[in-house]
Amino acid sequence: MMRKLFSLLAIVVLAGCAAPPLRGTGDLGLVIERASGQVSLVDTSQGKPYATVGGLGDLSHASVVYSRDGRYAYVFGRDGGLSKVDLLEARIVKRVLQSGNAIGGSISQDGRIVVAQNYKPGGIKAFDAETLELLSEVPAEYAPGSFSKVVGLADLSGNRFAYALFDGGEIWVSDFSDPRHPTTQRYPAGRQPYDGLVTPDGRHYLAGLFGEDGVALLDTWQPEKGTRWILNNYGRGEEKLPVFKMPHLRGWSMAQGNAYLPAIGRHEVLVVSGSNWQEVGRIAVKGQPVFVMARPDGRQVWVNFAFPDNGWVQVIDTLSGKVVHTLEPGKAILHMEFTPRGEQVWLSARDDNKVVIYDTATLAKVGEFAAQAPSGIFFTSRAQRTGF
Amino acid sequence: MMRKLFSLLAIVVLAGCAAPPLRGTGDLGLVIERASGQVSLVDTSQGKPYATVGGLGDLSHASVVYSRDGRYAYVFGRDGGLSKVDLLEARIVKRVLQSGNAIGGSISQDGRIVVAQNYKPGGIKAFDAETLELLSEVPAEYAPGSFSKVVGLADLSGNRFAYALFDGGEIWVSDFSDPRHPTTQRYPAGRQPYDGLVTPDGRHYLAGLFGEDGVALLDTWQPEKGTRWILNNYGRGEEKLPVFKMPHLRGWSMAQGNAYLPAIGRHEVLVVSGSNWQEVGRIAVKGQPVFVMARPDGRQVWVNFAFPDNGWVQVIDTLSGKVVHTLEPGKAILHMEFTPRGEQVWLSARDDNKVVIYDTATLAKVGEFAAQAPSGIFFTSRAQRTGF
Numbered sequence: 127m128m129r130k131l132f133s134l135l136a137i138v139v140l141a142g143c144a145a146p147p148l149r150g151t152g153d154l155g156l157v158i159e160r161a162s163g164q165v166s167l168v169d170t171s172q173g174k175p176y177a178t179v180g181g182l183g184d185l186s187h188a189s190v191v192y193s194r195d196g197r198y199a200y201v202f203g204r205d206g207g208l209s210k211v212d213l214l215e216a217r218i219v220k221r222v223l224q225s226g227n228a229i230g231g232s233i234s235q236d237g238r239i240v241v242a243q244n245y246k247p248g249g250i251k252a253f254d255a256e257t258l259e260l261l262s263e264v265p266a267e268y269a270p271g272s273f274s275k276v277v278g279l280a281d282l283s284g285n286r287f288a289y290a291l292f293d294g295g296e297i298w299v300s301d302f303s304d305p306r307h308p309t310t311q312r313y314p315a316g317r318q319p320y321d322g323l324v325t326p327d328g329r330h331y332l333a334g335l336f337g338e339d340g341v342a343l344l345d346t347w348q349p350e351k352g353t354r355w356i357l358n359n360y361g362r363g364e365e366k367l368p369v370f371k372m373p374h375l376r377g378w379s380m381a382q383g384n385a386y387l388p389a390i391g392r393h394e395v396l397v398v399s400g401s402n403w404q405e406v407g408r409i410a411v412k413g414q415p416v417f418v419m420a421r422p423d424g425r426q427v428w429v430n431f432a433f434p435d436n437g438w439v440q441v442i443d444t445l446s447g448k449v450v451h452t453l454e455p456g457k458a459i460l461h462m463e464f465t466p467r468g469e470q471v472w473l474s475a476r477d478d479n480k481v482v483i484y485d486t487a488t489l490a491k492v493g494e495f496a497a498q499a500p501s502g503i504f505f506t507s508r509a510q511r512t513g514f
Numbered sequence: 515m516m517r518k519l520f521s522l523l524a525i526v527v528l529a530g531c532a533a534p535p536l537r538g539t540g541d542l543g544l545v546i547e548r549a550s551g552q553v554s555l556v557d558t559s560q561g562k563p564y565a566t567v568g569g570l571g572d573l574s575h576a577s578v579v580y581s582r583d584g585r586y587a588y589v590f591g592r593d594g595g596l597s598k599v600d601l602l603e604a605r606i607v608k609r610v611l612q613s614g615n616a617i618g619g620s621i622s623q624d625g626r627i628v629v630a631q632n633y634k635p636g637g638i639k640a641f642d643a644e645t646l647e648l649l650s651e652v653p654a655e656y657a658p659g660s661f662s663k664v665v666g667l668a669d670l671s672g673n674r675f676a677y678a679l680f681d682g683g684e685i686w687v688s689d690f691s692d693p694r695h696p697t698t699q700r701y702p703a704g705r706q707p708y709d710g711l712v713t714p715d716g717r718h719y720l721a722g723l724f725g726e727d728g729v730a731l732l733d734t735w736q737p738e739k740g741t742r743w744i745l746n747n748y749g750r751g752e753e754k755l756p757v758f759k760m761p762h763l764r765g766w767s768m769a770q771g772n773a774y775l776p777a778i779g780r781h782e783v784l785v786v787s788g789s790n791w792q793e794v795g796r797i798a799v800k801g802q803p804v805f806v807m808a809r810p811d812g813r814q815v816w817v818n819f820a821f822p823d824n825g826w827v828q829v830i831d832t833l834s835g836k837v838v839h840t841l842e843p844g845k846a847i848l849h850m851e852f853t854p855r856g857e858q859v860w861l862s863a864r865d866d867n868k869v870v871i872y873d874t875a876t877l878a879k880v881g882e883f884a885a886q887a888p889s890g891i892f893f894t895s896r897a898q899r900t901g902f
Contacts, residue, residue: 148533152540153582153625170582171582171583193538193540194540195559197538214538215536235856235857283856284875329812383788401771423900467623469623512811512855
């Protein structure tokens, strides 16, 4: 009898106390392991993973946003799966299959609305961040009966979202102030916008064009002024260079008042003034750039490359405007993420099945750990920024 | 016997399970309540406090920095007390009296070193962020036997810190790469630097001068170029205007490439180009500005004032360069803090014994709660930024 009682109470104690230890979430993040449909949860203070969470479906091209408290990751899978992952309990707390073919998402300024952008059926859908209940949707019906793939979704102030319609050739801005009744404004973009981004201040939305040279620019503080077109020589140009991989515009970065962006098909990074949007320089690099990312302080810009140069990473010093370091961190470097204050950068080496960590000041490798075909790396500091 | 056993086990269960609930720390913060030597711990998602922590000593002019995980607040008191407060367990985990008279502190880029700046004895002291063990100190001995008050301490990349010597008239940059053996470089500042700040990118250190007009500027990316002096008409000038309260330079703010800063003694905010550091404009405001703070997106700049105008707050629209709103949020508005993505601003109304919360888009008051003579408000998002 006593023995049973002890066992019973031991279970009560364990059940009541098996909770994970208390910890802050400001130094957490996750790594997408796309081959296995799982994520590794990581701690940037320790420089290593502390748990894995599986069952997330097709994670090719997956992206992640965070709840405003930094506890929950919203993982957008290619298969339309939207999963809410608890970083503290290391488990999926909710998962919905929200479309057939999706390509990322975003979270509102107030953290209450998670929005997914979909290829098929084309449009965006808004979910309650707490419950993942569907709140509303905006079908990308740019002409009667014609629906467009949606790309380049980005959050703006006031619970608005900007995005581009690949087939529709437009930029749309949807306002979810009333989450169940969004209102949408439409602006011309040009032929086949293939990706977009908002500047870190949330002001300028840029959509890169695939069907013509140039970039469409919308000042979301003054949208009534309409679209401008800039960088008329940005694109494949007349030579029709082979493009091994379209660059990610989400990777465009602002540093010291300039935007650094990947040329398409060319071995160059373009430097553009953030005040008048004129090109101010080009920097020769080792391959076709994919991500061009500024260290948070803007002193360095890190660049990775499309195949066959995807084993290289280069570092541009924004003060001299020159490539100052060329690194070979591993095979197939797919993504990079800076720690919030920039002292380290974490890189995914997919074909080495590992994540490597570099000190950005000394350029020394300071850590690495195993991961299965890692791709995107996302830290919780994204919760506190616009446009991620 | 059974009864005793149950009681015993109940205690075990309670002791084991009394831990606070798991929660993310990205939406937490604290409010200094200086009259009572306590802080209120707050949750910006709920818009209210969830606990108080007392026993923090003299909290007049107190400031706070955060551990990189966002769990711990380091509270610097005027009496030299340095307290490490656990936001999850709502308790002081460590407290040291590190000097006799202190005026704030900072935390290193890697989050491992907490540095306090002291009036008496003048200098800075570095502590292990985990244990608060003293690692090293740099006495502000600017001439043999002469020690200076230290002001304007700010973190730089590479675990460096910049600060100004009020009596010594110098800017010092100390490098704590080896935390027990810091090295220090000295630069001239001018007469009586009274406060300083580093720009959000960590590049430019500025020290305002009390003993002469102007601001000393050091480019910490190229410190070998030495100090420059800018804004030669920044200061009290020939008229020797009465100054009711020296502005806080920590409040200077960058928005859309310009710095907005409080004029000394004048009812003006100065606008200075962040690229060439020339004055580009002046904006008339309702009183002598104290804090001039940009909303994170840079669209708005909020200004509070010295007595007798400290019941007013004005909002500058950086696009039009004009004051667009004048608010009266409460009596003696001492400080303001934006939520990380800027949808709200929290204001301390000391003489109303409350904190008020405004929606920055609608300018509507969306919340308030009681606090005893509140002053500084500090959110954990500071952990992920430079210069806070």
